[in-house]
Amino acid sequence: MNDHALRIYDSILGLLCNADNPTPLVRLNRVLPFRDTQVYAKLEWYNPFGAVKDRVAANLIADGEKRETVHAGQKLVEPTSGNTGMGLAMIANAKGYSLTTPLSSEIPLEKRTMLRFFGAEVLELEDTLCPAPGAPEGAIAKAMEIADRPEFHMLNQYANEANPEAHYKTTGPEIWRQTQGRVTHFVAGLGTCGTITGTGRFLKEQSSAVQVLGAHPAEGHDIPGVRSLRQLQQTQLFRPDEYDQLAEVQNQAAFELSLRLNREESITAGPSSAMALAGAFEMVPDEPGNIVVVIFPDSSFKYASSVVKYLPGLVAANSAGGTSRNALLDRMVENVRANGDLIIDVDAAHDAWQEHRPFVLDVRPTDQYQEAHIPGAINMPLEELGGDLSALPGDLGAPILSVCQRGNASLSGVLFLKSLGYRNVRSMTGGTLAWREKGFATDSE
Ligand SMILES: Cc1ncc(COP(=O)(O)O)c(C=O)c1O
Structure with missing residues (x-):
């Protein structure tokens, strides 16, 4: 028998949340830009496996x-x-x-x-x-x-109605009961959109006055779990007609607010929680009687490797500077990305390819290479770089184009080739996907 009052359970699955066993709603006191509007965070990391x-x-x-x-x-x-x-x-x-x-x-x-x-x-x-x-x-x-x-x-969480239904059956009723029907605004970050669509539907059925508000990150963001407007177009559960308003939140603003939530509210909120809250700050007016519930999908513990990228001072100087080889390698890859001499956009790469047929090194996994690659490209998957190098040009001055799927792994390719002494190497920004989107020639095998 599961007993929520005593918190005793037959198995861990008994801890799954519903109106009788809700995740906590915690009022925010310090980071708010409001005088009258009250904001409650719904802490979803109190679910048994750590997230909404x-x-x-x-x-x-x-x-x-x-x-x-x-x-x-x-x-x-x-x-x-x-x-x-x-x-x-x-x-x-x-x-x-x-x-x-x-x-x-x-x-x-x-x-x-x-x-x-x-x-x-x-x-x-x-x-x-x-x-x-x-x-x-x-x-x-x-x-x-x-x-x-x-x-x-x-199961396909991007299209399956059982995704919003989970929130219609649990998150919505929990919020309605926890606020005794006084919630005026519901705010969620947008990923698959199961949370906003399912919870929003339930709350609007209880009172059509409840405002359902969505926060999304800007294009090019680095916040795990949520989607920019462009990425959202491909989620079948994104139903903007059912939401009252959307707000875009900048990547850096989300990471900075997440730090404040941890330090000032002692709430271990991760970056997507802070993004939703930042969206609430933009969309909800400061008025007496406003009671806002914001979904905080998961805690900061899973995001150490993300927060160190955006919040300076979190990594000890010695590990960032030299003793941590991975940190150093990451920094070198980012240096390549920022160095205009080491990258080339897809149009310029295509012109160069047509003009003088540079050596094209494709560092993707072999199955991706076989599906479609730039004609003449040589495949050396990133994991195998450092093995047999006999296919590489003998002339260290030969022009080389490093390519991958989207232009990330190819930066490591440039780093590797540079370490071998090749002087004329560039990574193609946007990768093979961008090349194909332009309709440029490819081969498959
Ligand atoms: C950390 C995090 N935040 C926000 C979301 C967005 O929730 P939904 O997919 O219901 O829109 C997700 C979903 O994966 C998530 O993992």
């Missing part, structure tokens, strides 16, 4: 079981930015299923490691931070390919 996505993972699986698409011993596959995967992995462990999760290698190391620690099979791909549904490459395409095998089933 536990609700979704539980409902996606329950829905699959009800529809009999998920059976005993089921192999699940799901592209995820981390939190859904963590919830799914743990519920799969509890229920005797398994999880394979293709994801972007740009997702924080903490999440990729913990997914493996929890027992998921993690396939790391060179993809953007949030997988883009419908895009030909990346985590979603990989998951769909695996899901074609009869023994696998993909």
Whole structure:
């Protein structure tokens, strides 16, 4: 028997949240720009596996079981930015299923490691931070390919109505009950949009006066779990007609507010929580009677490797400066990205390629190379660089174009080639995806 009053449970799954066992609502007191408006943070890391996505993972699986698409011993596959995967992995462990999760290698190391620690099979791909549904490459395409095998089933959090339904059934009723129906504004960050769509629907059904507000990051952001307006167009659960307002939040502003929440409110909020709060500051007026509830999806603990990038002074000088080899390598790669002599945009690269056919080094995994590559490119996957180098030009002055999928891994390619003494090396910004988008020639094999 599960007893929420005594907090005693038959299994960890009994801790999954609902109106009888809500995640906490905590009032913010110090970081607010308001005099009258009250703001409450809903702390979703009090879910059993650490994030808002536990609700979704539980409902996606329950829905699959009800529809009999998920059976005993089921192999699940799901592209995820981390939190859904963590919830799914743990519920799969509890229920005797398994999880394979293709994801972007740009997702924080903490999440990729913990997914493996929890027992998921993690396939790391060179993809953007949030997988883009419908895009030909990346985590979603990989998951769909695996899901074609009869023994696998993909729950598809980007299109499955069981995602918003999880919030309609739990998050919405919790907020309504916790505020005794006094909530006036509901604010959530936008990722798959399950949270805003499902919770918003429930709250508007209780009172059409409740304002449903969405916060999203700016283009080129680095906030795990949420999507810019462009990335949102590809999420089938993004229903802007059902929201009252949207606000864009700058990357740096979100990281800085996250620091303040931790230091001034003693709330261990991660960057996407702060982004949602920053959006609330923009959208909600300061008026007596306003009661705002903001979803705080997960805590700061998973984001050490993200926060050190945006908040100076968090890494001891010696580890940033020299003793930490990885930090140094990261810095060198970023130096390449910032050095106009070492990068080239895709149009200029195409002109150069047509003019004098530089040596093209493609550092992507072989399957991506085989699907489509610049004609004549030589494939040496990043992980294998340093092995057989006989295919590289003998002349250290030869022009070399380093390419990958999106123009990130190719920066490491430049670094490597430079370390061998090649003098005329550039990384192609935007990668093969940009080359293909322009309609430039490719070969496949
Ligand atoms: C950390 C974090 N913040 C925000 C969100 C956005 O929630 P939703 O996908 O329901 O829009 C997610 C979803 O993955 C997340 O992991």
